[in-house]
Amino acid sequence: MAAREILHKMKEKVGLRSSEPDSGKGKSKMSRRVTHGYHLVKGRSYHAMEDFVVAEFKQVDSNELGLFAIFDGHAGHNVPNYLRSHLFENILKEPDFWKDPENAVRRAYSVTDSSILEKSGELGRGGSTAVTAILMNCQKLVIANIGDSRAVLCKKGLAKQLSEDHEPHTESEDIKNRGGFVSKFPGDVPRVDGRLAVSRAFGDKSLKKHLSSEPHVTVELVQDDVEFLILASDGLWKVMSNQEAVNTIKDIKDARASAKRLTEEALNRKSTDDISCIVVKFQ
Template identity: 70%
Template structure:
C-alpha cells in the first residue's frame, strides 16, 4: 500500500488500503484543512509494510504548529528511525522512545532548515494484526473500540497536567482569559517535536502503550485535535461504529467535527480489524 503525506490547502483528501496478511484488516483516512489562514499543517502516514516475514501496519497523525516542515520531516523519517532501532523486535517500547528522542534531536539540529515550529504526533504500529504499539507526543489521540466501548491508548500532554515538570525545567504555564493553558504563554501542549525556542521547557519523551488485538477489538481511530476538541472518545466511536468501510468512517468523523464547528485542521485514520 502507498504512504501518504499531506493535503492541498483547498482540498479534502481521502483514501484507503488493506492488509495483505488478513482480509479482515483495512484502513481509511480523511483530511480537511481548517479555517485558519495558514497552510494545512496536518500530515499523516497510512500503509502496510512487509518486513521479512512480518507485516507492519504503520499509521500516524502529525499535527504541526507554526510549521509544515517539521510534520513533513516526521512523515518521512520517524517510522524508519523506529524500525531501524536494533532492539525494535525484542524491546519495542524502549526502541520507540529512543527513536522519538533521536528524531527530536535531529529536528532541533536542522532548525535552520526546518524552522522553529514543531509538531504533535501519534503513531500506531500494528504487528502482524495481533498487537498495537502506540506512542504519542501532544494532543493527537489514538482510541480503540472494544465491543463498542471507547478506550484511549494515548495520553494528552497538556500544560495544566504537567505544570510541575515544566516549572522544574524553568518554564511556566500561563492562561489568558478565554484561552487554554500554554507553556510560557505560547504552546498549548507540554510535549512535542521541535519548538526550538521552547525546548528547554518541553519534553520529547513519548508515552507508550501496548494493546493486544483480540476478537472484541473492532477498530482504531487516530485523529488530530480537530476531532477531539469537539468530540469525546465515546462520541467518536458511536459516530462510526456501524460504518464498515474505514474510508467512509474517517470521512464521517470529519463531517461530524465540522458540524460541531471545529475550526482546526482535521485528520482522521480509521483501521478496521474485523469485517
Template identity: 60%
Template sequence: MEKFCCFSSASEVVGGQASSRSGKGKSDEGEIKYGFSLVKGKANHPMEDYHVANFINIKGHQLGLFAIFDGHMGDKVPAYLQKHLFSNILKEGELWVDPRRSIAKAYEKMDQTILSHSSDLGRGGSTAVTAILMNGRKLWVANVGDSRAVVCRGGKAIQISTDHEPGTERASIEYRGGFVSNLPGDVPRVNGQLAVSRAFGDKSLKTHLSSEPDIREVAVDSNTDILILASDGLWKVMSNQEAVDVARRLREPQKAAKELTAEALRRESKDDISCIVVRFR
C-alpha cells in the same frame, strides 16, 4: 521513506498530501481495512497536519504503520516526521526485540535532529500519535502532544494515548524553568504560547518542553473492532465514544474517517482535522 506514505493521484490533495484514501492488510482472521481523511481548518495558514497510513512486509512480518502529525508554526516539522520517523524506528532492527525501546529512541533522535536542523526546518514543532500494528495481533501506540489514539472493544471506546496538556504537566514545566499561563477565555499555554506540554521541535521553548512519548502495548483480540487516530481538531469537539459510534455505524473505514472530519466541521472545529480509522474485523 515515501513507501510509508499512502497517497493517491486520484485523491483530493490538501497541504501536499492525499486528503482521503483507503487500504487494507491481512490478519489470521481476515482483512484489516483502513481509511483516512484530512481537512484543512479555517485558520489563515497552510494545512499543517500530515499522516502515514500503510501496510508493509519486512523480514517475514506484516506491519501496519499509522500516524498523525499535527504541526504548529509551519508544516516543515510534521512533513519531516512523516518521511523519517518510522524509518528510524525500523532502521536498526530493534523493533522485533524491544519495541518500546526502539520507539522511544526514534522519538528522541527525531527531536534532536529537528532541533539541530532548525535553520532549514524552522522554529516550529509538531505533535505526533503513532501506531504500529505487528502481524495483525499487537499494537504499539506512542504519542507526544494532544493528538489521540482510541480503540473500540465491544462497542466501548478506550483511550490509549495520553493528552499532554500544560495544565496537567505544570509541575514538570515549572521544574524546567517555564510557566503555564491561564488567561481568561484561553486554554493553558506553556510560557503563554504553546497549548501542549510535549512536542517535537519548538526550539525556543524546548528547555521547558519534553519530547518523551507515552508508549502503550495493546493486544488486538477478537473483541477489538476499531482503532482511531486523530488530531485535536477532532477531539476538541467530539468525545471518544461519539467518534467510535460513528466509526462502528459506517463499516467502510474511509467513509467513517470522512464522516468524522465532516462532523467535526459541522460542530465548528476551527483547527485542521485529520483522522485515520482502522477496522480489524
C-alpha cells in the same frame, strides 16, 4: 497520471498542501479483515494545512507492519512533514525493534527530535505533535504519542483511550521545574510560556528547555473483541468525546467512509482546526 494528481505531487515535493480534502485507504495482505482509511480536512485558519498522515502496510521480511500516524504541526508544516518522512524509518532502524518495540519507539522519538533540533535552521522554529500506531502482524498494536492527538480503540462497542493527552495544566509542575511557566494570557487556553498549548512536542527549539519530547507508549494485543482503532488530531477531539467518536462510526463497515464521517461530524460541531483522522478496522 491526471493533471490534478501531478499538481498534488508537485505541491507535496515543495511542502505545500492543498486546501481540498485528502483521502485514502488500504488493506492488509496478512488478514483480509484488516483495512484502513483516512480523511483530512483543512481548518478555517489562514495558514496552509499543517497536518500530515502516514497510513500504509509494509512488508518487512516475513512480517507485516501497519504504520499509521498523524502529525499535527504548529508554526509551519516543515516539522510534521519531516516526521512523516523519517519517524517510522528511525523506529525500524532500532536494532531491538522486534524484541522490545516499546523502548525502540522511545529511543527513535528521542533520536528524531534531536535531528529536528539540529536541523532547525532548515526546518524553522515550528514543531509538531504526533500519535503513531504500529500494527505488528495484525496481532499487536504499539501506540505512542506526544501532544494532544489521540488514539482510541473500540472494544465491544466501548471506547478505550490508548494515548495520553499532554496538556500544560496537567504538567505544570514539570514545566516549572524546567524553568518555564504556564499562562492563559493571552486568551483562555493554558500555554507553555504563554505560547504553546501542549506540554510535549517535537521541535519548538525556542521552547525546548521547557518542553518534553518523551512519548507515552503502550502495547495492546488485538483480540477478537477489538473492532477498530481511531487516530485523530485535536481538531476532532476538541468537539467530540471518545465514546461519541466510537458511536459515530460503529455501524459503518468501510474504513475510509468511517474516517470521512468523523471529520464531517467534527465540522458539524463547529471545529475550526485542521481535522485529520485514520480508522483501522479489524472486523
